[in-house]
Amino acid sequence: MTVPPNQDDVKKNERTNYFNSPALDVSLAFPQATPASTFPPCASDYYQFDDLLTPEEQAMRLRVRKCMEKDVAPIMAEYWEKAEFPFQIIPKLGALRIAGGTIKGYGCPGLSITASAFATAELARVDASCSTFVLVHSSLAMLTIALCGSEAQKQKYLPSLAEFKTVACWGLTEPDYGSDASALRTTATKVEGGWILEGQKRWIGNSTFADVLVIFARNTTTNQINGFIIKKNAPGLAATKIENKIGLRIVQNGDILLNKVFVPDEERLPGVNSFQDTSKVLAVSRVMVAWQPIGLSMGVYDMCHRYLKERKQFGAPLAAFQINQEKLVRMLGNVQAMVLIGWRLCKLYEAGKMTPGHASMGKAWITLRARETVALGRELLGGNGILSDFLVAKAFGDLEPIYTFEGTYDINSLVTGREVTGIASFKPPASSQRSRL
Template sequence: MTDPLTAALADGIALSHDIDYLRMRDELSEEEIALLLKVREFGEGEVLPVVNDYWERGEFPFELIARMRELDIVGDTMRGYGTTPMSAVGQGLISYEMARVDGSLATFLGVHVGLAMQSIYLLGSEEQRERWLPAMAAIEQIGAFALTEPEHGSDSVALEATARRDGDSWVLNGRKRWPGNATWCDLIIVFARDVDDGQVKAFVVEKDDPGFSASKIEGKVALRIVQNADIVLEDVRVEDDRRLVGCTSFADVAKVLMGTRNMVAWSSTGHAVAAYEIALAYAQRRIQFGKPIAKSQLVQAKLVEMLGEVTAMQLYCIRLGRLIDDGKLSDTMAALAKYFCSVKARDVCRMARDILGGNGITLDFHVIRHLCDMEALVTYEGTAEIQSLIVGRDITGQSAFT
């Protein structure tokens, strides 16, 4: 049972401030602000009160899916097919606000929209877009994305899952690891290597396809609400019309991943902002030695450092989104933003946990949940180390991958 002092401190602390020190909101359009406020109201009013319980149990809050349908927040720069028109900054703000209350729901949307839907949108034919995207845009069919394998994470370019052409069908074999939503999704984008030409191809596998199985990965201490899975493909047969025709090599996979690094940068910033808001409010209320700990020079120094990092992340993300909207984003720009924001956000969450002392490790104050979830964000969509190598190769002209 939570003691009365802890309960009193926790009550009203989480997300009690709106951190925008350099007036980031002045850079947003009215439509983008409306998106931010709509998702914020949903997150603080409906997600935050229940999220700790679901996180602790490692279960997905399926009852929130119906409410998410009503928000009309599926867009991510896609046009048509039932999607909601929005800028890349607008989509980023959705990830930002979702992660500010819960990284798992931000990841759910990132997988469904940024990976599964974008794979079909960018790599599929017009017929394939019409076939799958409208139901996915309405969040009536849920998508997942299977690239990483048990033996191939950072070197996913070397994936071993195979696709063999057999008449008008393809036969898929192999294993995948970590795809979110995969234990309950309706369809999953599976990447496999064509045994004939050695190139990577993409296929839409449906949950009831014979030979497809997904088992939940247990024991996670990050993004516990996300239902990550181990996937087995045993002679899974899919018709040729379920091969995404625009994917003919791993370079096409990279087109999808470049866009999702925008979402990871924004989500990381949302985690960091939440941690900073909580730490600031806590420091102003927590009395030690007869005064608020916010009066301590050591605590103020940490808060200022955290604010500096948070503000830099916000500005990174705004610029990243505008580059996407202008068609000027490169993969190395996306890599730098993902690297900087994920690493710095983890640092901010760690400092927030320090400021909260013993209370920092309890779910009552949310910070430990954000810190644990950031451990996943630093890793997925390309680890921080891989992102640094991508940028390092670009600025030096020398590859350090080998």
């Protein structure tokens, strides 16, 4: 005789299996709404900004979107949780032909800045760690080599970086010098045939596995900032992963130690002779950084738009409640305004009219609006708003470092403040630097 199982035991076992199974699909645990591994359709282009793009720019946008939705969306929550980098996506990103962005020649795609910006947004719409990985490699490291490198350096490094056969990082920030990076202390001392670099760098994205490291250091003879290219495994070079981040967990940020690293003369970037020379690079990269929160907010809106129609409470979809509609529309309005600012920055740049203040205000204001947008999204998803599987919690965390890097919100506001008032307010007067205690 078969004894029917005790229903209490069945329930207990189901619970045990549920909690013991690390691979449980979130769609089984929560069948009412589709997780972000199946990415929602794009619903955030409400004012049809696609019409502003050329056919080539539109094609690029769709190519990046398709790759991100198909190849990255299914794995991003898992890698974000593990804080590991999915190396298998690098060839797929290489095939998109986006690395090198606006750089012409040397195997680079020579895109318009608008195409590059929309590509950045499409990467960030699905995963902001992925867009940051590309941005550091392309808009910071590759662009520095393109704008400040010798002809030989461009020929040597750019073609394989453009194909993602090699990966680059860009090291400016130091443990003691973040916003105040122009005061950096890493030294470059001239010796026969090259330079000896000594010091530390902090937060450097991709640095734990980069093949090529662009590093800034202070020339001990001129006291000015110079730039250098260092190769992976150079004696005296060590990069240690920074653990326990709450955002951009897939990006491998490192602490770099430079212990008497020898850099041959031919690896010094001839175009970096002062801190001001980095601003040529930062002007473009800040526009790209501004497009990350735009894309990230689009993804959050798209996710909420689908979720509110799928999830029901009180017998109706969440989308039927007026308060939820107001939040959704506020998010949508923010996205439209962000795109307009980002788009205008691109056009000012293309016309040669963009100033550092324009780029800084764009980055600062867009990240501010994005913070409101992801916070509203987090509310709208209720409990699932704190799960990385439903994208919004992940995006909520990812936005925080974006708010802070490439100039914090405050520093970028002060850059624009200096431009519009003619008064620099970064450094407090000497009297306020003395302790009052």
